[in-house]
Amino acid sequence: MTTATHLSSLGRAEATLFVRAKGNIVNVLFIPVMLLVVLVVTMTRFDLDSLGLALGPVMLSTTAGVVLVFALYVPLTTAYVVRRDELLLKRLRTGELSDPVILTGTALPAVAVAVVQFLLVSAIVVALTDAGLPTAPHYPLIALVLGCAMLAALACATSAFARNAENVQAALLPAVLVLPATSGAFFPLEAMPQEVQDVFQWTPLAPVIDLVRAGWSGDVGAGEALVRVGTLAAWTAIAAGAGHRWFRWEPRT
DSSP states (O other): OOHHHHHHHHHHHHHHHHHHOHHHHIIIIIHHHHHHHHHHHHHHTSOTTTTTOOHHHHHHHHHHHHHIIIIIIHHHHHHHHHHHHTTHHHHHHTTTOOHHHHHHHHHHHHHHHHHHHHHHHHHHHHHHHTOOSOSSTHHHHHHHHHHHHHHHHHHHHHHTTOSSGGGHHHHHHHHHHHHHHTTTSSSOGGGSOHHHHHHHTTSTTHHHHHHHHHHHHOOOOHHHHHHHHHHHHHHHHHHHHHHHHHOOSSOOO
16 A cells, blocks of 8 residues: 555544544634634724734734644644544554654644634635735745645644643643734734844744735745744644654653
């Protein structure tokens, strides 16, 4: 069997388990939508015009950040912990599947849901704000691809710090609070002091926010975009290294 066949089979099996978990339905459907409603009200309280921003691109970038964290990172970390405690990952390793195939196959449903949710919510945001089609669609595409890879790798690393499924939320809490708050997903970084902006622009999720926004605003030059892509690629590599080092294949004792 080919790697593609293995991934397809494992992805379908994981999708079935993913849908059966009621907590995933809450994380994927309700939490991002509720957060976006709150953030629409929050963003409108800022004088976006004076910051050189438009509501449409800002909300689209916010959508990307919220979806990646709550529709991908949170449920996938939980899935890794649950599959580990069920000894499913250990059993899969005894077969012909390689470690990357097992981890990628487990992540496929969450990645697919995150991408679909971003597209659906983005369509709604575009319709409501008249943002139009992206002028540089390659920027959001790169942001989504690398963002999904980074958050999936971070889920691998985070799962190592959850003793079991009951306390996985405690392991998730630091990243769930810090990643959106330091990236511009919860509020425009342009509203913060310049010193804070200079630090936060290098945080893991900030390049995703910047690149998605740039896809619609078109106000980012090629050099600056390359820096953001490089920063995101570097964080993806760091997350992958952390996941490789810390991921546990057997239950914690």
